[in-house]
Amino acid sequence: MPAATATTAGAREHARAQEGTVVYAAPTVPASSQTDVPDGVAPEDVVWSDRLPGGGYAHRVLAPGMRVRLTDVTGDACAQVVLYHADMPWERLNIADTAKIQWQVYPRAGYLLLSDQARVLATIVEDTSGHHDTIYGxxxxxxxxxxxxxxxxxxxSPAGRELLVNGALKNGLERRDVPPAISFFQGVRIDDGRPVWQGSAGAGAQVTLRTELPVVVLVANAAHPLDPRERYTCGALEVLAWRDRVTTPxxxxxTATPEGRRAFENTADHRAGRSTR
Structure with missing residues (x-):
């Protein structure tokens, strides 16, 4: 052990001296101090600002009506996302139902992330990438x-599922509680029953979600399982969340689809039953 940190006092001084230096990626705290925010968003409404390196992960509890913007900084990020109902974590993202109920495996703006209770956990409200995957987790x-x-x-070369499990553990969940994830920014298409790797749409692509229920958000930034590159490749991912509102009629x-309307009605009915107003 270095002499400077051989004692408790020395170790404390060494640790405190690291403040303000870039030792590892960490969220901006308080998030409201983040100055790079979208037009029209007040800094005091920003509730989460983070930058995940390749192989990093993050987790956060968010209220209904938050916007969560994911940005592929370099063109090599792969955001693997799982959502839980924060008040009832046994209700969680169900990718099979999400695709089946919407008759669509390719996410885009307007796509709903559904739970196994036929409720909307979050809505994709903006998408400049179009390169995503709901099949391979x-x-x-x-x-x-x-x-x-x-x-x-x-x-x-950390595995995405291992990172998600770590995030789940920090929210009182277990390995068995981690369902298949949706992946953003590294696309896969199915051609004649076979997967075709699309890769990234390029640096700066963004996806913005709007939370419809109180949610636990887990994000792993890890190489996609079908990435054909020989070396483990994953670039930085930025996460920014701010107060907004839930989707309304x-x-x-x-009203884009009858299936979506019923899911939103289920969600609004659930929120109403848990409100004290």
Missing amino acids: ASTKARNERRYGDGSVHGP EDPEW
Whole structure:
């Protein structure tokens, strides 16, 4: 142990001296101090500002009516996202129902992220990427070990599922509670029953979600399991969330499809029953 940190007092001084230096990626705290915000958004309405390196993860509890913007900084990010009802975490993102109920496996603006209770956890309100995946989920430790030699959380090629499990544990959940994720920014299309890798739409692509219920958001930024590149490749991902509002019957997403309308009605009815007003 270095002499400067051989004592408790020395270790404390060394740790405090790191404040303000870039040692590892960390969220902006308070989030309201973030100055790079969308036009029309007041800094005091920003509730989450984070930058995840490749192989990083984040988690946050958000109220209904928050916008969450994900940005692929370099063109190599892969945001693997899982959502839970924050008040009832046994209700969670169900990718199979999300695709089946909407008759669509390719996410885009207006796409609903549905729970297994036929409620809308979040709505995709903006999308400049179009390169996403609802089929193959997050990479696993075993797969990464076969491809890259390591898949552990703190290794050089962390698996997306291991990162999501870490986020789940920090919210009182367990490994068994982590369902298949939706992946943003690295696309897969199905052609004649076979997956076709699309890769990224390029640096700066963004996806914005609007939360419709109180949610726990887990985000892993890890190489997609079908990424054909020989080396583990994953670039930085920016996350920014701010106060907005939930979807209402006046919004086009509410009435875009009969299936979506019923899901929004289920969601609004659920919120009303839990309100004290």
